[in-house]
Amino acid sequence: xxxxxxxxxxxxxxxxxxxxxxxxxxxxxxxxxxxxxxxxxxxxxxxxxxxxxxxxxxxxxxxxxxxxxxxxxxxxxxxxxxxxxxxxxxxxxxxxxxxxxxxxxxxxxxxxxxxxxxxxxxxxxxxxxxxxxxxxxxxxxxxxxxxxxxxxxxxxxxxxxxxxxxxxxxxxxxxxxxxxxxxxxxxxxxxxxxxxxxxxxxxxxxxxxxxxxxxxxxxxxxxxxxxxxxxxxxxxxxxxxxxxxxxxxxxxxxxxxxxxxxxxxxxxxxxxxxxxxxxxxxxxxxxxxxxxx
Numbered sequence: 001x002x003x004x005x006x007x008x009x010x011x012x013x014x015x016x017x018x019x020x021x022x023x024x025x026x027x028x029x030x031x032x033x034x035x036x037x038x039x040x041x042x043x044x045x046x047x048x049x050x051x052x053x054x055x056x057x058x059x060x061x062x063x064x065x066x067x068x069x070x071x072x073x074x075x076x077x078x079x080x081x082x083x084x085x086x087x088x089x090x091x092x093x094x095x096x097x098x099x100x101x102x103x104x105x106x107x108x109x110x111x112x113x114x115x116x117x118x119x120x121x122x123x124x125x126x127x128x129x130x131x132x133x134x135x136x137x138x139x140x141x142x143x144x145x146x147x148x149x150x151x152x153x154x155x156x157x158x159x160x161x162x163x164x165x166x167x168x169x170x171x172x173x174x175x176x177x178x179x180x181x182x183x184x185x186x187x188x189x190x191x192x193x194x195x196x197x198x199x200x201x202x203x204x205x206x207x208x209x210x211x212x213x214x215x216x217x218x219x220x221x222x223x224x225x226x227x228x229x230x231x232x233x234x235x236x237x238x239x240x241x242x243x244x245x246x247x248x249x250x251x252x253x254x255x256x257x258x259x260x261x262x263x264x265x266x267x268x269x270x271x272x273x274x275x276x277x278x279x280x281x282x283x284x285x286x287x288x289x290x291x292x293x
Contacts, residue, residue, distance in 0.1 A: 056077060056078065056079050056080055056088070056090055064077060064090065064091070064092045064093070065093050065095050066092060066093065066094055066095060066102040066120070067095040067096050067098070068094075068096070068098045068100035068101070068102060069096045069097075069098035069100070071098075071100050072100070073100060074100050074101040074102065074103045074119070075100060075101075075102050075103070076103050076105050077092055077102060077103065077104045077105065078105050078107070079104065079105065079106045079107055079110075079112070079131075079136055080107060081107040081108070081110070082106070082107065082110050082131050082132075082133055082134055082135050082136065083133060083134075085131040085133070085136075086131055086132060086133030087130075087131065087133075088130065088131045089128070089129070089130045089139075090128075090129050090130075091126060091127070091128050091129075092104060092120065092126065092127055092129065093120070093124070093125070093126035094120040094121075094122065094123060094124065094125045094126070095123070095124075096123055097122075097123040098123075099202075101119045101120060101121050101204070102119065102120040102125075103117050103118070103119050103120075104117060104118040104119070104120070104127070104129070105117050106135070106136055110135055110136070111135045111136070112129065112135065112136040112137070112138065113136070113137055113138045114135075118138065119204055121188070121203070121204070122143075122187075124142065125141075125142060125143055126141070126142045127140070127141045127142075128140040128141070147187075147292065147293045148187050148188035148189065148201070148203050148207075148209070148291075148292075148293045149185055149186070149187050149188075149189065149290075149291065149292045149293070150183070150184075150185065150186045150187065150188070150189020150190075150199050150201070150290070150291050151183075151184040151185045151186075151189075151199070151288065151289065151290045151291075152181040152182065152183055152184070152191060152195075152197060152198065152199050152287075152288070152289050153181055153182050153184055153287070153288050153289075154179040154180060154181045154182070154197070154284070154286060154287040154288075155285070155286045156179070156285060156286075157285065158285075159179075159218060159283040159284055159285040160178070160179035160180070160283065160284050161281055161282075161283050161284075162175060162177060162178075162273060162281060162282050162283070162284055163175065163281055164274070164275045164278075164279055164280060164281050164282065165279070166279055167275060167276065167277070167278065167279055168227055168274025168275060168276050169276070170227050170241065170243070170274070170276060171236070171238070172274070173274050173275075174227065174229065174231075174236055174272040174273060174274035175272060175273060175274070176197065176231070176270050176271070176272055177197055177215060177228075177270070177271040177272065177273050177284055177287055178196045178197045178270075179196075179197060179284055179287055180195050180196065181195050181196065181197050181198075181287060181289075182195060183195065188201060188202050188203035189201055189202060189203075189291060190202050192268050197270050197271065197287060197289070198268050198269075198270050199211075199268060199269050199270070199289045199290075199291055200266060200267070200268035201263040201264070201265065201266070201267050201268070201291065202265065202266065203265060204265050206262065206263065206264040206265070207262070207263070207293055208260050208261065208262050208263075208293070209260070209261055209262075209263055209291045209292060209293050210258065210259075210260060210291070210292050210293075211230050211240075211258070211259055211260070211261045211269050211289065211290070211291050212256070212257070212258045212288075212289070212290045212292075213228075213230060213256065213257050213258075213271050213287070213288065213289045213290070214254065214255070214256045214286070214287070214288045215228055215254070215255050215256075215271060215273070215284060215286065215287050216252050216253065216254050216255075216284070216285040216286040216287075217246065217252070217253050217255065217273070217282050217283065217284055217285065218249065218250065218251065218252055218253070218282070218283040218285060219246040219249045219253070219275075219280065219282050219283075220249055220280045220281045220282060220283070221249055221277075221278055221280045222246075222247065222248055222249055223245065223246070223247060223277065224245070224246055224275055224276075224277040224278055224280060224282075225243060225244065225245040225246070225275075225276040225277050226243065226244055226245075226246060226255070226273060226274065226275055226276065226282065227241055227242070227243045227273070227274045227276055228241065228242055228255050228257060228271055228272065228273045228274075229241040229242075229257065229271070229272050230257060230259050230261065230269055230270075230271065230272075231269065231270045231271070231272045232261055232263070232267060232268070232269055233267055233268060234270075236272050237259055237261065239259055240257050240258075240259035240261075241257070242255055242256070242257045243276070252285055257271075261291075263291070269289060269291065270289070271287060271289060
């Protein structure tokens with residue numbers, strides 16, 4: 001006779017973390033509420049991590065602990081056809097802090113929670129999923145990281161000269177601020193392949209970010225007015241601009257801007273600058289761009 005997982009079973013599991021205990025109890029309560037027949041979430045004999053493409057089968061469908069740290073791309077956990085999986089219950093957990101996602105992929109054009117795939121993006125994210133014979137559903141989920149963030153930074157007392165080719169009217173003749181930046185505090189962000197003042201979003205979910213930037217400049221001539229703005233994919237956001245008149249060259253002048261920007265996967269932001277007074281260059285001494293969701 002099949003045996004259902006009980007609260008006593010969980011209590012007798014021995015040395016498991018509080019997080020795992022809570023998750024299994026949540027899964028148990030979800031199972032009790034379901035009316036899908038004799039569903040039996042059994043505990044697996046092993047908690048060994050999966051480190052390559054995994055296919056969910058009747059033999060391993062209780063618990064999959066996925067580790068994508070050795071891969072250069074997301075680890076795919078492939079679900080079996082829904083028509084032959086009615087009543088399947090599976091717990092899938094992302095083990096490590098690797099930047100590679102765990103992607104849960106239903107068979108063919110089938111869906112999970114109405115979507116083509118389900119990603120586990122952060123360490124210790126986990127889902128408890130079930131199949132009704134038509135498609136897969138997320139019954140319970142642990143999301144350990146609630147936001148994405150990234151920063152590029154530059155500081156140098158000598159600075160980097162930015163060439164100004166024409167006078168700006170506040171919109172025209174704005175050029176990228178491109179010193180050699182360092183990538184810091186990245187979660188779902190990268191430098192876009194080069195340390196040149198670019199902050200690129202790598203997450204799969206399109207969402208709004210607060211983008212903040214600070215720039216320290218030294219103008220080549222006195223009494224020049226400058227405009228800066230946040231550019232998304234090379235186009236300056238008109239709502240992000242700020243202006244400042246720099247009275248003396250040889251002095252450092254700080255400027256800051258803040259804006260909400262919607263970013264999809266691989267969208268990027270940069271800072272652009274224009275001289276509204278002269279065709280005269282400017283030296284950038286510092287640059288910080290931060291994106292936070």
